[in-house]
Amino acid sequence: MNIPFVNLKRMHDRFRNEIDEAVKSIIDSNNYIMGKPVEQFETGFAEYLGVKHVIGMSSGTDALFLALKVLNIHNGDWVITVPHTFIATSEAITMAGGKVVFVDVDKKSSNMSPTKLEHYLNSLDAKSLKKVKAVIFVNLYGSPEDLDNIYSITKKYGIPLISDAAQAHGARIDNKPITDFADLTTYSFFPGKNLGAFGDAGAVGVNDSEKADKLKMIRNHGRTEKYIHPVEAFNCRMDTLQAAILDVKLRYLEDWNRHRIKSAKLYNTLLEKKGYDTPTLDEKYRRVFHLYVIRVKDREKIITDLGNKGVSTGIHYPLPLHLQPAYEYLGYKKGDFPACEKLSEEILSLPIDGTITEEEIGYICNLLPDYK
Ligand SMILES: Cc1ncc(COP(=O)(O)O)c(C=O)c1O
Structure with a gap:
């Protein structure tokens, strides 16, 4: 028997006609950047997750990067994460201008250990503690175990929490969306993910409307309307074609x-x-x-x-x-x-x-x- 690690072909063959239709509709519309298909996917994915806003991005890495930027990470600010994750999690910290700090995972859950995080924070003197500007929790393998406990700790210390849910579309805690347990939650739609695009794509889920507006602006050259740019920013937009495909797969x-x-x-x-x-x-x-x-x-x-x-x-x-x-x-x-x-x-x-x-x-x- 031949069993691939992820059988994308078998999955896609089941609704290939719907995908073909979606791709055709984008080519027919001649609109490849932003527009309705992106908004439609964002609304649908936000409904699925149970979060107020979803902002489509060019990848899960860029979603982490912009989440850090919204928290104003810069100039060597310390950001804590785990050494047991894909390098994108820590890369985004450096990309944003922060300094990577690792805390160990729990042996059973494979996720950041609340005990070890608290122990680390307690070990810092007041000056060092002030340098810690964010924590990134990774819902590894699709498991949100201890995200709630980590959130309680970061709230106690007044440190913002980003939840890397690149592997955890649809994970919940006590039947509540995991987006309730972090300041910002990031997703990847890398093809092999639970929800995967036909290329790179990602998103941020957030309940705070101000952060959502800022994310929309900085993913798109810092613009508020055509050729008006209150700030210099980045190009981290989700492709319209990927949004249309993701919208089909979301079903x-x-x-x-x-x-x-x-x-x-x-x-x-x-x-x-x-x-x-x-x-x-x-x-x-x-x-x-x-x-x-x-x-x-x-x-x-x-x-x-x-x-x-x-x-x-x-x-x-x-x-x-x-x-x-x-x-x-x-x-x-x-x-x-x-x-x-x-x-x-x-x-x-x-x-x-x-x-x-x-x-x-x-x-x-x-x-x-x-x-x-
Ligand atoms: C835990 C984790 N974080 C971040 C990423 C980065 O996502 P992307 O490949 O969409 O940039 C991935 C996936 O590749 C991941 O598994």
Whole structure:
């Protein structure tokens, strides 16, 4: 059996005619920048999420960058995030002019540890604490676990919180939108995401109308109307063509998310029988399983064996950010973030998407050795 990591083709084949129609309508309209399709997608996605405003962007990285800019990050301001994420999270901090500061994750949730964040903030003297101008929490693998607890801490310290939901479209906490638990929430529509474009795209979700207006202005050359620019800014607009495609795919997002959750449950049932410690599923945190990640022993052998039987896997992520050559200048060393380092050695991502079948999951689980 051949099981790709994400089967985009099978997904798109199911509504290919709707996509073709959407693309055709953009070509017929001859309007490729901004306009109604972008507004329509923003309104639809805001309704889906349960947030007041969605502002379409050119990518998830740019969404983070502009969220930081709206918070006026500049001139070496400290921004705290985790070393266990895709580099875009920390890159955006540097792009905005801030300084990257890492805090370790929790071993079980894989997300920023509230205890470690609080411990770090408590360890700072008053002058250093003043330098901390934002925290970016990452809803890794689609899980918002502890976002609410991190938000309580950042509110207590008066530090704004950005929630990187690049992997978490539709995640909820206590049945409330995760956008209620941060000052700004950013999304990526990279093709393989739970909601993916046919290229790069992203968005910011925000309840504060002033921040929304500012985001709309700075994503589009700082303009308020044609050729009127109160500020110099950036070009981080969402392509009209991507918006039209995303609007079609948005109709299916909730079904795909439900399918992902059901698939994760089946994985858990089959893998627990083999002794694996599986991802948590509970009522409080609605995880949307962008990735289904387990910890394994003898990872290289498992990857090769599964690959030989047609199953693609991934590692998210194999080298923690604080140990990346790009961040050598920050002066971190091995051993600084033990939970993240241990995870990076043991984690393995198995195929999951909105269409994976029970038969495929059974096939994959059969191939995995017992965990002992
Ligand atoms: C956690 C996280 N943050 C940010 C990004 C950046 O998004 P994009 O690739 O759309 O720039 C990604 C995805 O690639 C991601 O997984």
